[in-house]
Amino acid sequence: MHTDIETIVQAIGQGSIPSQASEAQTFAIVRFPEEKRLVVTGGLHPGRELEGERTEAGGTPVFVGPLSHGNALALMRHFPFTAPVPHRGRPFTLGLGDRLGIASGGHLRAIQGRGVFPVLAQQSIRELNLTGRTYEEVLAAAAFAVFEEGYKDGYGADGDHLKTPDEIRYALRCGYTMITLDCSEQIDNTAASLGDAEAKARYDGLPADLREHYEDKYLGRQVPVDGGPVIDPERLVRIVLIYQAAISYTIGIFHSLIATTGRPIDFEMSIDETLTSTDPAAHYIVARELLDAGVVVTSLAPRFCGEFQKGIDYIGDPVLFEKEFALHARIADHLGYKISVHSGSDKFTVFPAVGRLTQGRVHVKTAGTSWLEALRVIAQREPALYRELHAFSLAHVEEAKRYYHIGTSSETIPALNSTPDDRLSGYMDREDARQALHISYGLILEAKTPAGEDRFRGRIYACLYKHADAYAEGLIRHIGRHLDTLGQ
Ligand SMILES: [Zn+2]
Numbered sequence: 104m105h106t107d108i109e110t111i112v113q114a115i116g117q118g119s120i121p122s123q124a125s126e127a128q129t130f131a132i133v134r135f136p137e138e139k140r141l142v143v144t145g146g147l148h149p150g151r152e153l154e155g156e157r158t159e160a161g162g163t164p165v166f167v168g169p170l171s172h173g174n175a176l177a178l179m180r181h182f183p184f185t186a187p188v189p190h191r192g193r194p195f196t197l198g199l200g201d202r203l204g205i206a207s208g209g210h211l212r213a214i215q216g217r218g219v220f221p222v223l224a225q226q227s228i229r230e231l232n233l234t235g236r237t238y239e240e241v242l243a244a245a246a247f248a249v250f251e252e253g254y255k256d257g258y259g260a261d262g263d264h265l266k267t268p269d270e271i272r273y274a275l276r277c278g279y280t281m282i283t284l285d286c287s288e289q290i291d292n293t294a295a296s297l298g299d300a301e302a303k304a305r306y307d308g309l310p311a312d313l314r315e316h317y318e319d320k321y322l323g324r325q326v327p328v329d330g331g332p333v334i335d336p337e338r339l340v341r342i343v344l345i346y347q348a349a350i351s352y353t354i355g356i357f358h359s360l361i362a363t364t365g366r367p368i369d370f371e372m373s374i375d376e377t378l379t380s381t382d383p384a385a386h387y388i389v390a391r392e393l394l395d396a397g398v399v400v401t402s403l404a405p406r407f408c409g410e411f412q413k414g415i416d417y418i419g420d421p422v423l424f425e426k427e428f429a430l431h432a433r434i435a436d437h438l439g440y441k442i443s444v445h446s447g448s449d450k451f452t453v454f455p456a457v458g459r460l461t462q463g464r465v466h467v468k469t470a471g472t473s474w475l476e477a478l479r480v481i482a483q484r485e486p487a488l489y490r491e492l493h494a495f496s497l498a499h500v501e502e503a504k505r506y507y508h509i510g511t512s513s514e515t516i517p518a519l520n521s522t523p524d525d526r527l528s529g530y531m532d533r534e535d536a537r538q539a540l541h542i543s544y545g546l547i548l549e550a551k552t553p554a555g556e557d558r559f560r561g562r563i564y565a566c567l568y569k570h571a572d573a574y575a576e577g578l579i580r581h582i583g584r585h586l587d588t589l590g591q
Contacts, residue, residue, distance in 0.1 A: 108158060108160045108165055108167070109160045109161060111133055111142060111160075112142075112144055112160040112161065112163060112165055115129060115131045115133075115142065115144060116144075120133055121251075121253060123182060123250070123253070125181035125182060126146070127145050127146040128143050128144065128145045128146040128181070129143065129144045129145050130142075130143050130178065130181065130182070130250070131143075131144075132170070132247060132250060132251045137568075138169075138170075138568070139170055139247070139251075140155075140167050140168060140169060140170065141153070141155070141166075141167070141168045141169070141170060141174050141178070141247075142165065142166070142167050143165070143166040143168075144160075144163055144164070144165050144166075145163060145164070146164065152177050152180075153166055153168050153173070153174055153177050154168050154169065154171050154173045154174055155167050155168020155169060155174070156168070170243060170244070170247045171243065172237075172239035172240060172242070172243045174243075175242065175243035175246040175247060178246055178247070178250055179246060182250060184249065184254075184255040184257070185246040185247075185249045185250045186246070186278065187223075187224065187242065187245070187246075187258055187259050187260035187278060187279070187280045188257045188258070188259065188280060189259065189280045189281070189366075189367045189368060189369045189401075190220045190222070190257070190259050190280075190281070190369055190401070191367065191369055191399075191401045193220040194218075194463050194464045195218065195219050195220065195463045195464070195465060195589075195591055196219070196220045196221075196222060196259070196441070196465075196466045196467075197214065197219050197220070197221055197222065197466070197467055197469070197585075197586075198222045198225040198261060198263070198447070198466065198467065198468035198469060198470070199221050199222065199223055199225065199469060199470075199473070199582070200225040200226060200230070200263070200468070200469060200470025200471075200473065201223065201224075201225075201241075201244065201245070201470075201473060202226075202230060202234050202470060202471075202473070202474050202544055203234075203474065203477060203563070203564070203567070204236065204240060204241065204244035205244070205477075205564070205567055205568075205571070205574070206473045206476075206477070206574070206578055207223045207244060207245050207248030207249070208248045208251060208252055208571075208575055209473075209574060209575035209576075209577070209578030209579060209582075210223060210248075210473070210578055210582060211223075211248060211249070211252045211254045212252070212575060212578075212579050213578055213579045213581075213582035213583050213586070214582070214586070217586055217591045218591065219586065219591055220256075220257060220258070220259065221258050221259070222258065222259035222260065222261045222281060222466075222468075223245035223248065223249070223258045223259070223260070224238075224241045224242045224244070224245040224258075224259075224260035224261065224279070225259075225260070225261040225263050225281075225468065225470065226238070226241045226261075226262075226263055226470075227263040227264035227265075227285075228264070228265065228266075228270055229264065229506065230263075230470070230545075232545070233506065233544065233545025233546075233548070233549070234544070234545060234548050234549075235548065235549055238262065238273060238274055238277040238279065239277055241260075242260050242277055242278060242279070245258065245260065259280050259281050259369065260274075260277075260278065260279040260280050260281065261279065261280075261281040261282075261283055261369075261371075261468075262274025262275070262279045262281065262282050262283065263283045263468070264283055264285040264373065264376075265282060265283060265284060265285060266284075266285045266287070266288060268356065268359070268360060271284070271356065271360050271361075272360065275360070275364055275368070280367075280368060280369060281368065281369035281370075281371065281401070282361060282368055282369070282370055282371070283371040283372075283373050283404070283443075284353055284356055284370070284371065284372050284373065285373050285376060286349035286352060286353060286372065286373070286374060287374075287376040287377070289348040289349035289352040289353075290345060290346060290348070290349045290374060290376075290377055291344055291345050291346075291348065292345070292377055292378045292379075294341060294344035294345045295341065295345060295377075295378060295379050297344075299337060302337075302340050302341055302344060303340055305344060306340040306343060306344055309343070309344075309347075313343075313347065314343070317339060317343050317347075317388075318339065320391075321334045321339055321388055322334060322336065322339055323335070326383060326384055326387045326430075326434065327437065328387075328430065328433035328434055328436075328437050329433060330429070330430060330433070331383070331384075331387070331430065331433075331434070332382075332383060332384050332430075334384050334388070338382070338384055339388075341382075342382065342384060342385045342388050342389075345377075345385065346374070346385060346388070346389050349374065349389070350389055350392045350393065353372055353393060353398065354392075354393060354396040354397075354398055357370060357393075357396075357397075357398040357399075358396075358397070358398075361399075362397075362399075369401035369402070370398065370399060370400060370401055371400075371401055371402040371403065371404060371443055371466070372389070372390075372393065372400060372403050372404070373403075373404040373443070373445065374386075374389065374403070374404065374405060374406065375404045375405060375406040375411075375445045375446075376406070377406050379406070380405075380406050380407055380408040380409075380427070381405035381406045381407070381431070383427065383430040383431055383434060386403070386405050386431055386434055387434050387438075389403075390403055390434065390435075390438050390440070391438065394438060394439075400438075400439075400440040401440055401441065401466075402440055402441045402442065402443040402466045403435065403440055403441075403442065403443060404442075404443040404444070404445050405431050405442070407424060407427060407428060407431070407444075408420075408423055408424055408427050409421075409423070409424050410510065411444075411445065411446040411447075411450065412446065412508070412509055412510055412538065413446055413448065413471050413507055413509065413538065413541050413542065414448050414449060414471040414472055414475055414537045414538055414541035415449055415511075415534040415537055415538060416449055416450060416451055416452050416534070417450045417451075417452045417453045418510065421452050421453055421456070424453055424456065425453070425456045425460070428442075428453070428456060428457065428460055429460045432460045432461045432465075435461075436461075436464070441461070441464055441465055441466050442461060442465050442466070443465075443466040443467075443468065444457060444465065444466070444467045444468065445468050446468070447467040447468050447469050447585075448469045448470065448471050448472035448585075449472055449537075449585075451584070451585075451588050454585065454588035454589045454590075455588055455589075455590065457589060458588070458589040458590030458591065459590060463589075463590060463591065465589075467585075467589065469582070469585065471541045471544070472581060472582075472585075473578060473581075473582075474541065474544050475531055475537055475540060475541060476531075476574065476577040476578055476581050477563070477567055477574060478492065478531060478540055479528050479531040479577055480566070480567060480570050480573050480574045480577055481563065481566050481567070482527035482528040482530065482531065483527070483528050483573070484566060484569075484570045484573065485562075485566045486524035486527050488559075488562055488563070488566060489527050490519055490527070491559065492540075492547055492559060492563075493519055493527075493530065493536075493540070494519060495543070495546075495547060495550065495559070496539050496540050496543040496546075496547065497513055497516065497539060499543055499546050500513045500539050500542070500543065502546060503539075503542040503543040503545075503546055504542065506542060506545065507541070507542040509538040509539075509541075509542055510538075511534055511535040511538045511539075512535065513535060513536075513538075513539045515535045516530070516533065516535050516536045516539065517530075517533075547559050547563075548560050548563070
């Protein structure tokens with residue numbers, strides 16, 4: 104580790120610290136004892152646009168600054184490959200959510216040589232709130248990792264599960280290249296459980312021109328793909344009741360906020376947060392309506408049959424999944440966008456089918472699994488800290504369930520006091536423990552001591568900073584397994 108500035112400047116000059124030149128200046132990210140910092144050498148006024156301190160080493164001006172959002176913006180100006188880009192048209196794209204802001208380096212190494220386009224900065228507002236981070240910070244972390252890894256093949260930034268115009272404006276203002284619109288508040292889930300007569304009565308209450316529009320276009324027709332279902336009256340009534348508000352909301356959002364940004368945006372419509380799985384006929388009608396209204400769709404996320412719970416494998420009948428997924432994939436292909444698979448962490452049972460049926464044209468989102476890999480490193484390297492985190496998670500699991508739904512019970516998790524240190528990481532191989540630890544990430548990061556200081560956050564970051572290579576190796580192995588099973 105280099106600490107004094109002259110040695111650092113020498114190491115940059117000799118190439119033992121990787122750097123990139125922009126005009127007369129040389130930029131490098133350097134590991135200091137506590138944290139990484141941006142170091143810029145050379146130039147007449149080095150770092151005038153940068154946040155940090157100006158100093159000197161052997162007559163050369165040197166600038167040392169934090170990995171802040173302001174410095175990330177400067178980096179993007181000097182090195183355009185560090186700015187996010189849209190990915191429409193790219194076949195396999197992978198969302199790699201990084202809740203701690205330190206996983207992107209490992210993620211980039213995991214995808215190396217696999218032809219995968221990574222969406223590194225992928226975060227929902229819920230995740231921002233639970234981790235106490237901002238869109239600016241999330242994007243900066245990705246940009247610095249891209250620079251540090253010397254990765255030049257492009258990455259995306261996804262404002263995930265955004266619901267309101269303000270949330271969308273915020274992500275766009277920060278330079279995000281993908282917007283995932285969450286229509287769950289416009290989807291009428293109550294219509295799914297109505298009796299036929301009740302549903303028909305409610306449908307008849309809709310404006311006549313709206314009903315005519317749907318009936319003329321879809322009634323009695325087959326979804327135009329191999330094996331596509333016929334849209335009979337009962338089906339159409341329900342689809343219109345459940346989705347028509349979401350359809351018009353999405354069209355409005357696209358034309359008022361997305362199409363007017365002046366740059367291409369990957370627009371994804373997510374209808375995965377519904378109570379029941381998405382009828383392929385509903386998927387078709389929703390997408391057809393959007394496209395006919397001029398919405399440019401990069402991807403669409405249906406809800407699939409079975410359960411996609413956080414951080415564990417698929418729950419359900421894989422044969423049934425495959426049958427339904429094949430239809431969704433054909434509809435997406437026919438209409439010219441990609442299927443997006445949400446909660447894609449650890450769904451190893453269905454990944455081979457997802458890869459094969461989409462012929463590798465698919466978007467898969469992961470996030471929680473990288474947090475669990477971080478906990479695996481802590482379990483292996485700092486057992487005492489892990490024990491505290493584990494006990495805290497279990498004590499707060501009911502509270503954490505307010506944010507995420509899980510199906511496992513924490514009562515089956517083997518007791519901490521009878522588990523020796525060298526077996527602690529085994530918790531990360533059990534679904535019950537994975538889920539309890541997964542959903543409590545926000546409570547862990549935001550936990551405070553009685554004096555109001557962070558209880559765990561600093562120690563978590565310090566441990567993962569010290570064992571950065573172990574974390575990267577864990578991610579290479581685990582995200583690699585995702586890609587292997589997806590056929591990438
Ligand atoms: Zn989702």
